[in-house]
Amino acid sequence: MLDAVVVGSGPNGLAAAATLARAGLMVTVLEAQPSIGGGARTLDLGLADGIRHDLCSAVHPMSWASPFFNWFDLAGAGVEWLTPEVSYAQPFVGRPAAIAYHSLEATVERLGRDGPAWRALLGPIAERPYAAAEVGLGDHRSLPSLDALPTGARMIMATAEQGTRAWGVRFRDQEAPALLSGVAMHAVSELPSLVSAGTGILLGALGHSGRGWPILRGGSGAIPGALAGDLRSNRGEIITDHPVRSAGDLPPARAYLFDTTPHTALDVVGDRVSPFLRRALTRFRHGDGVAKIDFVLSGPVPWNDPEVARSGTVHLGGSREEMAHAEAEVAAGRHPEHPLCLISDPAVVDPGRVVNGLRPLWAYTHVPAGSTLDLTAAVSAEIERYAPGFGDLVVASRCIPASRMVEHNQNYVGGDFTAGAMTARQMIARPTLRLDPYKLATGIYLCSSSTAPGPGVHGMCGWHAARRVLGDVFGMRGSDQR
Template sequence: MTTDQGLDAIVVGSGPNGLAAAVTLARAGLRVRVYERNAQIGGGAATAELTLPGFHHDVGSAVHPLALASEFFQKFGLKDRIELTVPEISYGHPLPGGRAGVAWHDIERTAAGLGRDGPAWLQLLNPLVDNISEVAELTGDSLLRVPRHPLTLARFGLRTLEQGGPAWNWRFTGDTAPALLTGTFAHSIGRLPSPSTAGAGLVLAAHAHAGGWPIPTGGSGAIVQALADDLLAHGGEIITDADIHKLTDLPPARIVLLDVTPRALVELAAGALPDRYTTTLSRFRYGNAVAKVDFALNEPVPWSADDLRRAPTLHVGGTRADQARAENAVARGQHSDSPYVLASQPSIIDPSRAPEGKHVLWAYTHVPAGSTRDQTEQITRQIERFAPGFRDTILTTASQTAAQMQNHNPNHIGGDIAAGAISLAQLVRRPVLSPDPWRTPLDGVYLCSSSTAPGPGVHGMCGYRAALSALAHEYNILTPPDLAPPAQ
């Protein structure tokens, strides 16, 4: 690559974290360039026509519980830049016999639908919902930082220990509330119950009743485009189809931020990292995986429970015991015959996602890392179980195995969309044990992917924290730059 004079910062990778880092640096007055290996920017937050013309599917993430709560996106003013619809129902959960659990945005309405378990739902989640900004702050940084809200930490910790251990059923008497809650736990692709899956799930459940689970009009790519537009408006550049193999391939720059995994960092450094740091990165574990199927439909999914026809997000997996059985099979390296399925039907609230009268359905299930099994039939069968006639609505499908997920995005090692296993140890040590885990031993080089704190999700916080660290250490800029959109 050619040498560029006056280039202050380089970002490798244009996922939400890479672009959040680039925007932050550009807003601080630096000249920034982003390199992206694919022809399309966005990584796991892109939108594309994957099945038929006019059907717009999210390539990776589809629903964004953290988009409104993220410190970065709040400062960036995301809700003022794109159209985000906060649905009346955050998520639904079909159950046998045509029943369903429904997590309404309104927590009181949710509790009312849970019968005798309604008070238990309120007791569990209300303290987190009422203090959601403190929960977001607690979970949006390195866990080695001194918490500013110890009472919220204690509330959150006690609930995580309860729901992450053998006592997870003690407060519930029916099967709807625990199944509804477990659907959020299973997002983390881990053993059930466990503290790591419970902690992540409780955060998602709390956001469902606080800011809600918003859907971007036009797809997740709208978030990426807003970030890219701001970067370009502040002098930044984006170069696509640029696969970087070594750090020495890059032109000179004072700061290099890498939206890549620890494994890729070692490869890019080509022996330049200290042995001890390399050894630590080699111990970073990657988790199990997802296999994804996108459906083009000629009509909405015919869910047996009417409320589910209004729910943009669904957890399809049966009872709490059913979901635990499926997730624990994957944790043992096995494929489940009756898998947990995370599904999104955004076209029920966003008609722009499909031709008139048609719909898109986004769905994935969990599989062992590196799986080459196509899960189209397993996902279809599980949905059909709760939506008889679903098969008849399918026009066509586009499937990706776990192995193919990595081919599209190298950060998804073996199909691990979290870029690293979600465990208590790796939430504290992500990827190293440090209050500043984004900074590497190489001068000016920082890691900003979901492999760093605070972990996975479309929140931009990994990139934002890495950029603030770089500004402080390389330019002595200690005040975060203004990220707000221009006044209208």
């Protein structure tokens, strides 16, 4: 009998598996897809010889600050972060872009009269990035350390300000609010909201500290590759092309961890979950979706403001008011006239991604849940607004509509790549309002982004769950340290 079986090989599943294996347990990971990594895969999509695309995640502002990845020592496992000079940018039509440099002071200078307000909002948090990560990436049930409490208080106050209609009080011009709202829309939530604001504050501050908003050399697949290598070195195994649809697909083990949505876990082991918890989990809902577009370009994007070309991440959406309107349209089930787009050109800092003069461009746009539309033309037109001549560089492209995102990751129901709606209630009670958000039944745990602290490539959902398994099932509290 195995000690533990992990269902799903996304960053959280592999984080859980590696944690358990380092504690000396016999661990097997079962993955339905032919490749590991979940939302952190880098694959050749067949669009151009030698060009590899990041299938979902592309930029990793939480990876270097994650308590789990620092415990694991990603750098020691060969993962290399490449930091753009510009963490993120917000271009406009007909005027200079808003720019968030890795340097806080350079950003403050660029923002002019709103620069001091930007520094006051994000500067104290950026000075304590690991405290911010401890607060933002906790289990939402435990108090952070005393050392992190002052940073946590600043984050709460900043979120309360930017998550309500008070969000316009601090700034006088359009650039700073748009810049922050561009970050907030990573949450796929209405603007303003506490969830989008909390996302914007944490990620915005991380952009000015540590490694900023890094891109991984060679692509996002470096993270699952490092986790899988460590797991195997500790006698763990990974079996791909092994979908788990029922309990009969699981080998005997003392513990099972599901890097899946609650609904998938219930389909497999629901008969072992109490009726009360089962009813609560069936109320867990998914949010709006994204459509993913991969491009192959013959050159860098010709942004109308050349400074944008130094950024690893670009947000397209115009002013704060325009972005709020577009998110409201999506929430109402409509496709906005000007879709919100997130763009990343990894070759900005990783020239190895250029092959025979061609380079990948990563893009996604927010859409209503389950949208079947191919958004390639709409996203191309939107990029063209801010980068005239973009269309002339496109060699090949491919769209994955929201309705088909689930085909490469079962957690992305209707295109919801956050694995659960990003609402205030579902972030506090994720997936339900219980003291232990990970335990489903004796020996059965949930370890996906559907649990606290939520989506992102940080491994914390898996780490939190695995440490509970070590204590609850194996009586090894505190023994998950090397």
